[in-house]
Amino acid sequence: MAPVKCSHVKEHLSKWLTWPLVGLALIPLGGCGEEFRLFYPKGPVAAAQLKYTMIDVGIMLLIILPTTLMLCLFIWRYGKARKAAYDPDWAHSMTIELLIWGGPIAIVALLAVFTYESVIETNPYDPTVLRAPAGTQVPAQAPLEIDVITTDWQWFFIYPKQHIATIDDLVVPQGRVVRLRMTSTSVTNDFFIPQLAPMIDVMPGMQTRDAFSSDGPGTFTGFSADFSGAGFSWMQFSTRVMSGDGFSSWVAGVQAGQAQPNRGALSYAVFQKLAHPTLNIGAKPGYFASVDTGVFNRAVTDALNGLTYPVPADLTEKMAPDSGPSNQRRSSENGKGS
Amino acid sequence: MAIHQRPATPDSVLWQHEAEAHDDIATRTLGFWLYMMSDALIFAALFAAYGVLDQTTNLAGGPGAHQIVHPLAGFWQTLAVMTSVFAYSLASVAMKMRSQPGVILYITIALVLGLVFIGLELGDFARLIALGDGPDRSGFLSIYFVLIGTHGLHMAFGILWMLVMIVQVARSGFTPSIVARLLNLRMFWQFQASVWVCVYAFVYLRGAF
């Protein structure tokens, strides 16, 4: 095997350096837009998460950058054609070995401190960033409590204090802490609003919790992040953050049956009908002017007692237009989004 | 070949001309130990699952451990397994004395005791299933049946192995392969006995008291 010519090496190296640089450039260039949701948090929890992302990357770059530079330098410096110093025997140095073990250990120790801090601050069950700063006696508004139930493949948001419920539409008042209690009647989903709330699994027969609050009004997409079957890609909900007054009048509107489409009252029997696998193409919302108490708890208990809403075989394997009843629904909705 | 470049180095520095000294039986024994290591992990995972699923929330209205296990019933099984291991040890002694009939006799005793063990276990299973407390009753019963059943399957496999060994010893005596197999089977049998001790402690005693 003939040694590679010097010009070849240069050519390869320049290619090697160009591509990653072009790649790295892509991120900040594209990062201008607000569609890079994680860079544009709209609430304290998401903001804390971004802060720790920056800290983590910063600390890691302390070691990644020099290593990368050293790697590039050595590739360039010690190419055979450059005739640099050559030492065919050197294979051990206590100093270097202490440094290369010690350096990463120090970095990890540093990161561990921030990890613990961040875990406490953004703990979805009780994020301390949502607590009022010590000493300030702001008249704390009681958190808004919402029960979340996922089915195949829709989101039910139940407002127990307001006695209303929605499908695929989460409406919250700005600035107020929102506490979620979540369960599933089907499979595991994952609650996620990139700009507001951290991901937390939503599991059948179990309750999980999540909490967030928002800085200002707006509409933010939320969705399931954990694959749950054929209708998964449509498990979206819009999260609408309103002013306090706007929220109150919205609640009043839903209670009065003005929010369309109004689906009437959500009793557990009605819920059970709706909990059967449904492909909600277009993630169309629905509203319930009243809700029976205990729908959430019964959903949990029934799941524990073995109640499932089985997915018909044709929704899992033969989703061709002519292969089953549930496909009629699908076909009729086929193309509605387009 | 540029022979003239060779310095006067003794050939033995570079090449080992003697026949390879790899001990076949030792290699096979090591291999079997390694297999048992992975087998032990199977049981470790099952015991861990048992620990997780042996909670009141996993009963789903079905019976718990203290209702379905009885230390005395388990004791007879333990006795069967232990005497079977003892019988197999006698077979090992007989093998050292190169006694074909001895080996066959003691392995047969071990085999029969193993069958007794499996019979008792199947009886237990049949009784529970007849009561409607089969593995599909609750999460706890699922792991109960699968943990004990997995051990039972291992025992059944050991019994089949003994059957084969009886035939082989009778046919060919003590060839290196057969000796290696007899040694591995002894390890296997003792290993299953140790697993049973864990089952007895973890399921029977812990469940009863």
Next chain:
Amino acid sequence: MPVHLQGPWSFLFGRLTLHAIPYDNVIILFAFTLAAVAGIAIVLPVLYFKKIPYLWREWITTVDHKKIGVMYIIVGLVMMFRGFFDGLMIRTQQVLADGPHSPHFLDASHGYIPPYHFDQIYSSHGTIMILFAVTPILTGLTNVIVPLQVGARDMAFPYMNALSLWLTAMGAALVMVSLFVGDFSDAGWSGLIPLTELPFSPGVGVDYWVWSIQISSIGTTLNAVNMIATIVMMRAPGMTWFRLPVFTWTTLSTNIIGLTAFPVLGVALAMLSCDRYIGTHFFTAGLGGNLMLYTNLFWIWGHPEVYFLVLPAFGIFSEIIPAFSHRPLFGYTTMVAATFAIAGIAWLVWLHHFFTMGAGPGVNTFFSVATMLVGVPTGVKVFNWVFTMYRGRLTFETPMLWCLGGLFMLLAGGLTGMMLAMPAIDYTVHNSVFVVAHFHCMVLLIAYAIFGAVIFWFPKVFGMQLDERSGKLFFWTFSTGSILVFVAMFALGFMGETRRLDYLYDPHMLPLLIIQEIGIGFYGLSVLIFAWMLFVSLRNRNTSLESDPWGTSRTLEWLTRTPVPFYNFAVTPQINARDELDWRRRSGLDLSHPDRFAPIHMPGNTMIPILIGICSFGLGFGMIWRIWWMAGGGLLAIIALVIFRSFQHTPGYMLQPGEIAAMERRTAASGIIAEQPSRPPLMEAGAH
């Protein structure tokens, strides 16, 4: 107790009906045509040149570790091609199905693949790439190289080695069959629970997934036993522990992981099978099941599995970088220590795969810091490779390029891995394509190591080098593809794109998706160039190579002739140094050959492993379609074959000194492509 099933069942065919064959699906028809054409293209020449007896005698019934390794690699490369096609389809679907106004073709409401089919594609992509591509290729590489590196004649258990191969191959065959008969799992490569339970996955897809993995992972476990026993027991005289090449060290640690991790996967899948077949409640949400139990068990295997794959890749780096730096590896001892540190910590980090399940701060912090600790030995390894290059004389042959590329991948994967290790960050990117991009960096680094290793060791096995020019073109096209696809994917992760979406809600993602599509185009190009590389190398082959065609290799496998004869070493070498070949070269002894030969005992061929493989395929297929007679028959046949084998007298045969001397003179005659010249009739000759 057998569970209630949707759909018909008959005794003879179980759940299998003509409807299970998707002859009306254009995409699958295309895949079938492609597979059929490829199959015919392989089978026809074999028939034409009357090579079936050769294949049967020299390959299918062989117990030679090198041929078995090569077959592992072939299985892996074929499956990797299939996995690539899946990736191509995923990318194309996503670029077509972005935003509510996206076009739709065929049966889909968006893009061209309906959800159920898309879900199968990404599930099989992951399953195949991890378990049926990368795992077999690495197993194959260790099979070929490790016995040579420790100076052994063969593996400790040659027969079991063949058995492992055929079990793995049959698992892969089941995955391929699922393409044309029935469906594959649509519940992700990790088998999302309880989606894999019967109410939510009533078809045969999950069963295909379970049984293909079960069968091949038994093969992997047996291989782990074999490999450890080989390294412990079969080393040549003088090959002390601290003279072992680092690749052998990583193989040892990786197989310790494999030996202890795969049983846990087996248990998890067996419990899932019990749920699906006899209605137990291990992982159901109700009736006393515990679905997090599955998730825990799966990842207790799943995370060590990552290191099971990455450690041999690290070993490959540790062989190739010194060879092309013309220097010994820097920090051998710490390299070994780091390897075992990674293997040890591998067991303590599984929970980071589900930080989002809602565990408390204490638990999350423990697993987070444990995960970060993996970065320490990994960092040490990177530094060691970098310092190996310090004051070296680097040449940039293709294997070296792949290793350097892999190092950059490792740096990118390491940085993002440390981000994911922190729960606060994980909450924002867990289950997003950011994670997907991260682990693709890690798996790509393994793929880079694999390509480097295949090119590096190719001459040793086949007696000819691969073409450097097209090899470099292959590298650059592949790397361009990697950068385009995965840089864009990281960016999409920051946009909040979650995994496994057959439809994307945000039209803003389109530019990045197009970049990814271009990237996968480069991958496609690289596949063609790979084929071209093989063709050119074959056309321009130079088969009169020296023992060490690279001229700078350091370890024992390069000491024997090229191509390596089927008996490995004519005389077992005596080991004098850590880098034995380098030591001999610098002492002027590398051209020294043994002057006399002793008889060599060789194991005979056997057809039992392939038969057991076929029976295990029957067992799997019968269980999947619930054709009980076929499953039961397969199981009984396996047991019968094992017992039959134990009654067989298998003495092998002796290779006489005269024959060895003759073959040592005609180098190519004893390579693995050649028909072995002096093979006596099977299982007859030889006294023992």
